[in-house]
Amino acid sequence: DVVVIGSANADLILEIDHRPRGGETILGSDLVVMPGGKGANQAVAAGRLGAGVAFIGCVGPDAYGQMLRTSLAEAGVDTGRLHVADLPSANAIILVTPDGENSIIVSPGANRRMTPELLDGCRATWAGAAIVVLQLEIPLDTVAHVATHAHRAGSRVLVNAAPAAMLDDEVLALCDPLVVNESEADFLVPGGTTGMSPAEMTDALLALGPLSVVVTLGAGGAVHAERGGDVVRTPAHRVQAVDTTGAGDAFVGALAAELAAGADLAGAVTLANEVAAVAVGRRGAQASYPWRAELGR
Numbered sequence: 001d002v003v004v005i006g007s008a009n010a011d012l013i014l015e016i017d018h019r020p021r022g023g024e025t026i027l028g029s030d031l032v033v034m035p036g037g038k039g040a041n042q043a044v045a046a047g048r049l050g051a052g053v054a055f056i057g058c059v060g061p062d063a064y065g066q067m068l069r070t071s072l073a074e075a076g077v078d079t080g081r082l083h084v085a086d087l088p089s090a091n092a093i094i095l096v097t098p099d100g101e102n103s104i105i106v107s108p109g110a111n112r113r114m115t116p117e118l119l120d121g122c123r124a125t126w127a128g129a130a131i132v133v134l135q136l137e138i139p140l141d142t143v144a145h146v147a148t149h150a151h152r153a154g155s156r157v158l159v160n161a162a163p164a165a166m167l168d169d170e171v172l173a174l175c176d177p178l179v180v181n182e183s184e185a186d187f188l189v190p191g192g193t194t195g196m197s198p199a200e201m202t203d204a205l206l207a208l209g210p211l212s213v214v215v216t217l218g219a220g221g222a223v224h225a226e227r228g229g230d231v232v233r234t235p236a237h238r239v240q241a242v243d244t245t246g247a248g249d250a251f252v253g254a255l256a257a258e259l260a261a262g263a264d265l266a267g268a269v270t271l272a273n274e275v276a277a278v279a280v281g282r283r284g285a286q287a288s289y290p291w292r293a294e295l296g297r
């Protein structure tokens with residue numbers, strides 16, 4: 001089984017023709033509201049692949065929270081530990097200009113209630129699960145707490161270090177794998193990764209202590225390595241990219257689902273590339289994720 005512990009955000013998407021300056025009022029497109037947040041996205045990606053998935057997160061007592069719960073449940077995710085907190089649901093306000101560039105404001109809201117104490121209140125759900133999946137859109141002391149106790153209880157701990165933030169050496173040492181994209185790798189490696197080959201990047205990340213590492217390379221696919229093992233490069237699938245929102249989350253969710261099903265890291269990366277390619281070929285984040293039956297395997 002897979003337990004995803006992380007953020008759930010309602011994405012509020014507005015197309016604008018330019019970013020407003022201070023004091024300026026502009027008209028935007030009609031508002032589009034979509035379920036998002038790295039944690040919820042990853043749980044939906046894994047759930048749609050038929051993995052047994054539970055999601056632990058916090059939403060507010062509002063319509064956005066209902067939408068997030070419904071999207072998870074429709075993907076087959078167990079939402080019994082989706083807490084309703086005393087803060088509004090988190091939002092990501094996403095402004096898209098005609099050049100395709102995004103400006104994003106995240107209001108963390110209920111995600112701030114993902115405290116170590118809250119996680120201790122449902123420890124039986126996650127400690128000892130086959131794989132526990134974490135990202136960094138919730139308080140970092142909670143990430144460290146869960147990683148430590150999940151590992152101690154025999155769980156495999158997957159940490160997606162996104163958005164980029166520094167992790168303690170003790171947490172890095174538990175990651176199996178640590179999953180990052182190129183900009184997160186650049187952030188984590190002392191001195192950055194400019195000019196490094198994918199193999200040099202994985203070596204530099206393994207030097208931080210994780211048991212294994214996966215770096216996603218966008219249209220370049222992914223590269224992975226286990227401590228003491230070879231560096232393996234897996235190409236991406238060739239697709240017409242329509243919307244890359246949530247591609248990294250599709251990758252992580254699929255990776256976790258396949259690892260929980262008993263695949264080795266190379267096999268899981270292969271499926272993750274396949275799933276992420278489907279996600280970039282369609283609009284939206286969760287809405288773009290494929291169901292197992294669509295993959296023909």
Ligand code: ADP
Binds near residue numbers: 215249273280
């Ligand atoms: P993030 O979305 O976190 O920045 P990446 O851009 O590295 O992460 O993309 C994650 C994964 O999505 C890649 O490893 C790859 O499998 C897939 N992907 C991203 N962009 C493309 C693309 N243009 N064509 C095919 N696959 C892609």
